[in-house]
Amino acid sequence: MPSTVNSGLARTLPSRFARPTALAFTGYTVGLAVLVWAVRGSGWSVRELIEGMPAFADFLSRSFPPSLDRLGSLTRTIVETFQMAISGTLTGLVLALPLSIFAARDLTGSRVLGSVARALFALFRTVPDLVWALIFVIIVGLGPFAGTLAIAVDAAGFAGRFFAEAMEDADKGPADALRAQGVRRSDAIFCAIIPAAMPSFITTSLFSLEKAVRSSVVLGLVGAGGIGLELKVAMDMFDYPTAATVILMIFVLVLAVERAGSFVRKRIIEG
Amino acid sequence: MNLALAYPLPAPAPAPEQGIEIAVRELEVSYRRRGTVFSQVSFEIRRGDRVSLVGSNGAGKSTLLKALLGFVAPSAGSINVLGQQLSVSDTRALRELRASIGFVAQKHNLVPRLSVLSNVVHGTLGGRPGPFRWFHGIAPDEVRRRALAALDRVGLAHLALQRADSLSGGQSQRVAIARALVSEPRLILADEPVASLDPAAGEDVMQVFEEVVRAEGATLIFTTHSLDHATRYADRVLGLCHGTLRIDSASHALAAGEIRALYG
Numbered sequence: 001m002p003s004t005v006n007s008g009l010a011r012t013l014p015s016r017f018a019r020p021t022a023l024a025f026t027g028y029t030v031g032l033a034v035l036v037w038a039v040r041g042s043g044w045s046v047r048e049l050i051e052g053m054p055a056f057a058d059f060l061s062r063s064f065p066p067s068l069d070r071l072g073s074l075t076r077t078i079v080e081t082f083q084m085a086i087s088g089t090l091t092g093l094v095l096a097l098p099l100s101i102f103a104a105r106d107l108t109g110s111r112v113l114g115s116v117a118r119a120l121f122a123l124f125r126t127v128p129d130l131v132w133a134l135i136f137v138i139i140v141g142l143g144p145f146a147g148t149l150a151i152a153v154d155a156a157g158f159a160g161r162f163f164a165e166a167m168e169d170a171d172k173g174p175a176d177a178l179r180a181q182g183v184r185r186s187d188a189i190f191c192a193i194i195p196a197a198m199p200s201f202i203t204t205s206l207f208s209l210e211k212a213v214r215s216s217v218v219l220g221l222v223g224a225g226g227i228g229l230e231l232k233v234a235m236d237m238f239d240y241p242t243a244a245t246v247i248l249m250i251f252v253l254v255l256a257v258e259r260a261g262s263f264v265r266k267r268i269i270e271g
Numbered sequence: 272m273n274l275a276l277a278y279p280l281p282a283p284a285p286a287p288e289q290g291i292e293i294a295v296r297e298l299e300v301s302y303r304r305r306g307t308v309f310s311q312v313s314f315e316i317r318r319g320d321r322v323s324l325v326g327s328n329g330a331g332k333s334t335l336l337k338a339l340l341g342f343v344a345p346s347a348g349s350i351n352v353l354g355q356q357l358s359v360s361d362t363r364a365l366r367e368l369r370a371s372i373g374f375v376a377q378k379h380n381l382v383p384r385l386s387v388l389s390n391v392v393h394g395t396l397g398g399r400p401g402p403f404r405w406f407h408g409i410a411p412d413e414v415r416r417r418a419l420a421a422l423d424r425v426g427l428a429h430l431a432l433q434r435a436d437s438l439s440g441g442q443s444q445r446v447a448i449a450r451a452l453v454s455e456p457r458l459i460l461a462d463e464p465v466a467s468l469d470p471a472a473g474e475d476v477m478q479v480f481e482e483v484v485r486a487e488g489a490t491l492i493f494t495t496h497s498l499d500h501a502t503r504y505a506d507r508v509l510g511l512c513h514g515t516l517r518i519d520s521a522s523h524a525l526a527a528g529e530i531r532a533l534y535g
Contacts, residue, residue, distance in 0.1 A: 182397030
């Protein structure tokens with residue numbers, strides 16, 4: 001019997017791309033139509049962008065050099081922004097962890113609690129953080145606490161979903177082995193599932209912090225504390241040198257948190 | 272109306288005699304899609320017996336172990352384990368029963384990011400649940416001592432603080448054995464405990480298994496595809512084939528051809 005087969009199929013190369021089905025072709029066409037509709041509806045204009053360049057150049061020329069007159073008070077505000085981000089994220093993570101255990105499918109066995117937890121996460125995520133800030137300003141008044149609470153809710157929604165998915169994806173073997181020895185479901189979750197999902201938990205937590213730092217900057221615009229208010233006031237007063245200082249401070253803070261987050265993530269993933 | 276007459280209940284299975292750890296009577300397990308896995312399976316296992324369970328893939332060896340642990344509901348028949356009639360609906364009683372059983376799976380199933388000692392401490396959670404046994408760092412000294420002693424029995428006490436994912440396959444399976452033994456179970460079930468190991472590591476693990484189980488005086492049931500292991504490390508061989516129990520014999524009285532016939 002020959003060891004190779006020559007069927008003749010090798011003579012013609014197969015086409016590089018599969019011919020789309022009628023349904024796929026319709027899908028592509030509808031997708032393209034939606035894109036054109038969205039671009040036209042959102043007022044996209046390259047002309048306006050080019051015509052606005054002199055104004056941008058004027059803004060840049062009037063912003064430099066950045067003003068250092070209020071460096072002390074601005075530093076205190078950016079520190080407050082960072083404090084809001086840290087405490088808000090931590091509060092959100094503490095809220096997210098127990099809820100995510102219920103939200104993860106097939107983990108606790110309670111469908112009702114699972115549905116409630118997933119609905120809460122959906123609510124936390126779908127309402128923008130700026131809207132949460134407005135709500136908390138009504139509840140606790142102006143100031144950083146309202147912003148901290150808004151960040152907490154946003155972080156809980158963001159982290160909770162990823163926590164639940166990480167636990168769903170974790171290897172169930174160790175938990176099953178423990179259950180076979182009479183270990184309670186809750187103990188098996190804390191002993192086997194959560195440690196397996198821990199790298200993902202930490203990565204998600206660090207992303208939450210980075211996201212919170214960026215959010216905390218804009219929350220000041222609605223009076224929920226942080227440096228955003230300083231930026232708004234400086235812009236409204238055409239005090240562009242001070243605005244430039246605020247923008248640079250935000251840039252340094254966000255960059256520092258992202259770099260620190262990347263470093264910690266790398267260390268954790270490498271074990 | 273006399274309901275007892277209209278709907279006669281099945282007669283309760285007679286209690287097994289003294290010294291019988293497992294009594295399986297007329298057992299049948301069926302799955303909706305797969306159909307009947309096995310039926311009319313009956314056997315008794317006495318305290319201290321070492322029993323190998325053999326049969327080809329799909330013969331129902333793992334299903335039988337799962338049934339003994341109450342993870343699979345019988346379609347017919349009864350199972351009595353450690354003097355307790357199994358009922359899959361009584362989850363609390365099942366959990367208490369499983370706490371008296373050591374289980375070793377084909378894959379070691381250790382928690383990779385935790386220390387070896389923490390993994391063994393987890394073996395005590397069945398008897399005493401709660402957060403103080405989630406990690407060895409917060410476990411009581413008495414539990415840590417027992418876990419370390421269990422590790423010592425499988426020759427790995429010196430690796431107690433290493434992460435579980437740094438161990439070789441053979442070492443990991445030994446830790447899984449230590450985890451199964453730490454609660455001093457009367458009965459140990461092992462589902463192809465050396466299937467994922469190379470022959471040398473598999474031999475090493477089986478020897479450790481045999482020594483430790485013999486020293487503890489526990490009853491052992493293990494599934495295997497190795498005819499050598501089935502006869503050398505067990506006093507008795509049970510063989511499943513085409514949904515029935517074809518072999519139930521003392522291992523010394525069994526010819527290799529009889530076991531091979533199960534795979535034909």
